[in-house]
Amino acid sequence: MSAARAGGIDLILTKSISRFARNTVILLETVRELKDLGVEVRFEREQISSLTGDGELMLSILASFAQEEAWSTSANVKWGIRKNFERGITNQMCVYGYTWTGSEFLINEVQAEAVRFIYKRFLEGAIYADIIRECEAAGYEAYWGGMFTTAALKMILRQERYTGNTLLGKSFNPYPGHHGMKNTGQAPMYFAEGTNPQIIDQETFDAAQTALAKRTAANAHPRSPRTVFSGHIWCGPCQVRANRAVARWQGKKMPLWQCPLRGRGKPAVCMGGSVPEPRLEEITCLIASKPEFTTGLFEQTVVKVVIWSPTKVRFHLRGGKVFEVEFTKGRYAKPLTAEDLMEVKP
CATH class of the missing domain: 3.40.50.1390 (Resolvase, N-terminal catalytic domain)
Known part of the structure; x- marks a missing residue:
């Protein structure tokens, strides 16, 4: 086109x-x-x-x-695929640790040795980066050659086929031309026993699933709770919604709003900067001429807030007016007054 x-x-x-x-x-x-x-x-x-x-x-x-x-x-x-699943016939032939002969799976001893090593080190508490380095040092390669990745290790640790059994139908295509999606109940799944030779015993596999769940929960980043500002704060230079984050300031946690690029460690890409949440509350009170901030006050007054630089924001109000505010940050930040509100053209 x-x-x-x-x-x-x-x-x-x-x-x-x-x-x-x-x-x-x-x-x-x-x-x-x-x-x-x-x-x-x-x-x-x-x-x-x-x-x-x-x-x-x-x-x-x-x-x-x-x-x-x-x-x-x-x-x-x-x-046809589901009928094959009912008979325990798979449609996935590329499985690390096995070689497909055209009619059955045979154990690839070199890859199977790598699988056992990965399970052993994972259950011993080794982190993914260490397992990858140790596999490289031992000469173990990924399916298509080269080093393993964290994603490849997780796939191996979740692969139930190593127990000799297969869960069929873990993904599905909702309509023609669509890529496969994870099956979370939209289509039937089938558990077939004895579909291939065993590399990992069931007890070891179950222990790995428990360890995976614990490690995933421990590494999960808690989602920021929705606030009255959620969906209303934007990064002006990048034209994307800002994210809520929490930083430490003088030993205390300080909620702030910033561009997603800055949150991913790319501050040089974005010129929008970040704005502390208390500063947004302060400006809202100034615009509405109210002494105290409430969620209702923001909802009734402001449509959106656009962060244009680390020290400049624009408040777009429900009446159509737009106010630009420049402020100071850090240790010497000064309180704002009504004189700091400058009305600009929308």
């Missing part, structure tokens, strides 16, 4: 409608845009040109049939 918009294409040849787009809406939108750009689309199987008078009508009719055919084919394929 980029090449067409740049004028580099005047004709597109495609095998059939079903190969051009996933559904009727996308097909027609794309063909219409190309037509406006003077680009012709020819569909070989259907013998249709998008520039002819009845081309779009025929496209919409045939595309509907093609879309329905795709759904029907998808349903048949899913039915």
